[in-house]
Amino acid sequence: MLSVRVIFDPTQISRPTAIALGNFDGVHVGHRHVIAPILPQSLGDRNPRLTSTVVSFSPHPQEFFSGKLRSLLAPFDEKVALLESLGVEQLVLLPFDAELAKLSAADFMQKILIDSMQVQLISVGFDFHFGRKRQGNVNDLKNIWGERLTVIPEQKMNVGITDQAPVRISSSNIRTALAQGEIDLANALLGRPYNLVGKVIRGKQLGRTIGFPTANLELPPQKCLPRDGVYAVQVQVNQGNASAPAFGVMNIGLRPTVDGTQRSVEVHLFNWQGDLYGQELSVNLVQFIRPEQKFDSLDFLKAQIQKDCQTALRYLVAEPTLIC
Numbered sequence: 001m002l003s004v005r006v007i008f009d010p011t012q013i014s015r016p017t018a019i020a021l022g023n024f025d026g027v028h029v030g031h032r033h034v035i036a037p038i039l040p041q042s043l044g045d046r047n048p049r050l051t052s053t054v055v056s057f058s059p060h061p062q063e064f065f066s067g068k069l070r071s072l073l074a075p076f077d078e079k080v081a082l083l084e085s086l087g088v089e090q091l092v093l094l095p096f097d098a099e100l101a102k103l104s105a106a107d108f109m110q111k112i113l114i115d116s117m118q119v120q121l122i123s124v125g126f127d128f129h130f131g132r133k134r135q136g137n138v139n140d141l142k143n144i145w146g147e148r149l150t151v152i153p154e155q156k157m158n159v160g161i162t163d164q165a166p167v168r169i170s171s172s173n174i175r176t177a178l179a180q181g182e183i184d185l186a187n188a189l190l191g192r193p194y195n196l197v198g199k200v201i202r203g204k205q206l207g208r209t210i211g212f213p214t215a216n217l218e219l220p221p222q223k224c225l226p227r228d229g230v231y232a233v234q235v236q237v238n239q240g241n242a243s244a245p246a247f248g249v250m251n252i253g254l255r256p257t258v259d260g261t262q263r264s265v266e267v268h269l270f271n272w273q274g275d276l277y278g279q280e281l282s283v284n285l286v287q288f289i290r291p292e293q294k295f296d297s298l299d300f301l302k303a304q305i306q307k308d309c310q311t312a313l314r315y316l317v318a319e320p321t322l323i324c
C-alpha cells in the first residue's frame, strides 16, 4: 500500500487533485461516504492523473477561535493511518490563521481550491460550509464544479431495537456516546470498535499485589477518553513486527480506592504472563461494565475485579471476531 503524503506547506501539494473537504475526526461511516468518490479506485481510468486528497484545517477552526485544544477521536497519527487504509494518497492540512479565517467563500474557492490545489473533483457532505463566517455552501461549489461536485446526503443510522429515530452519524455524536459509556452506539457510528493505542508505562505497581497486574497506557494528550469506569476489551499486544491478541478488562479513572489523583487508563490481560513495559497495546472497546467506585478496602476491590473479569469474558466470547 502507498503511504499517504501529509502536506503542511501548500506549495508542496501534488496536483491536480480530487478532494474531500472536512475535518474527518474519527473517519466514521459518514466520513467514509464522503471520501469514497475521490479514492483512486473510484476515479479509475477516467481521471488517472488526479491525486486523491483529503483537505482539512490545522488547527481546527474551533481551536483557532477558542484557543483551546479539542479532544479527538483520532489524533494525528491515527487519522493518517485511517486515511491511508482507505487508499487516500494525500492529506493537505491548510494552516488556519487570521488570514485564512478572513477569506470570503469566493476567495477560498479561487485562491485555495483552484489556484493552489487545481481541484478537478470535489466531494463534501450536504451541510459543508466554508469561507468567512461559514458563508459558502454546496451551492457555491456547484456553481463552479457542476457535475464534478458530489454532495453526500445526510447519513443516519438506525440503532437499538425500538422505534427510536435514526441517529446522525457525526463525530460529536460519537464523542457523546463515549462520554456516556454507550460503546455499542459509538462503535456502530464509527463502523469499527473505538480503539485506544498507547505505550505501556509504569504505574504504582499495586495491581500485582492484589492479583491483577495492569498495563498502564500512555495515550496522545488529545485522545478522547470514554466515560470513567470498567470495560470489556479486545487487545493486540504489538511486539516489534509481531502482534498477539488477548482479552481483558480496562479501568479508566482516578482510582479513588487508592487515593489516586491522576486519571489512568489500565488494562488487565487474561492469561498473560510477562513484562509489557515499553510495548504498544491496541485496545478495542467492546462493552462498558460499570462506573468506577471507591471501595473500603483492597479486598473489596479485588472481589469486584474478579466479578468484572467474569462479566467481561461473557461479553468477549459473544463477540464473533477479534478485530484490531
Ligand SMILES: Cc1cc2nc3c(=O)[nH]c(=O)nc-3n(C[C@H](O)[C@H](O)[C@H](O)COP(=O)(O)O)c2cc1C
Pocket (backbone or CB within 6 Å): 203, 204, 205, 206, 207, 208, 212, 214, 216, 230, 249, 250, 251, 254, 255, 256, 257, 258, 266, 267, 268, 291, 292, 293, 294, 295, 301, 305, 308
Ligand atoms: C478491572 C478493574 C477495575 C477497577 N476498578 C476500580 C474501582 O472501581 N475503583 C478504584 O479505585 N480502582 C479500580 N481499579 C484500579 C485499581 O485501583 C488499580 O488497578 C490498582 O490500584 C493498581 O494500580 P497500579 O497499576 O497503579 O499499581 C480497577 C482496576 C481494574 C483492572
Ligand SMILES: Nc1ncnc2c1ncn2[C@@H]1O[C@H](COP(=O)(O)OP(=O)(O)OP(=O)(O)O)[C@@H](O)[C@H]1O
Pocket (backbone or CB within 6 Å): 021, 022, 023, 024, 025, 030, 031, 034, 123, 124, 125, 126, 127, 128, 152, 153, 154, 155, 156, 168, 169, 170, 171, 172, 173
Ligand atoms: N452523517 C453525515 N452525512 C453526510 N455527510 C457528512 C456526515 N458527517 C459528516 N459529513 C461530511 O463530512 C465532511 C467532514 O465533516 P466533519 O468532520 O465536520 O463531520 P462531523 O462528523 O459532522 O463533525 P462534527 O460532529 O464535529 O460536526 C463534511 O463535508 C461533512 O459535511
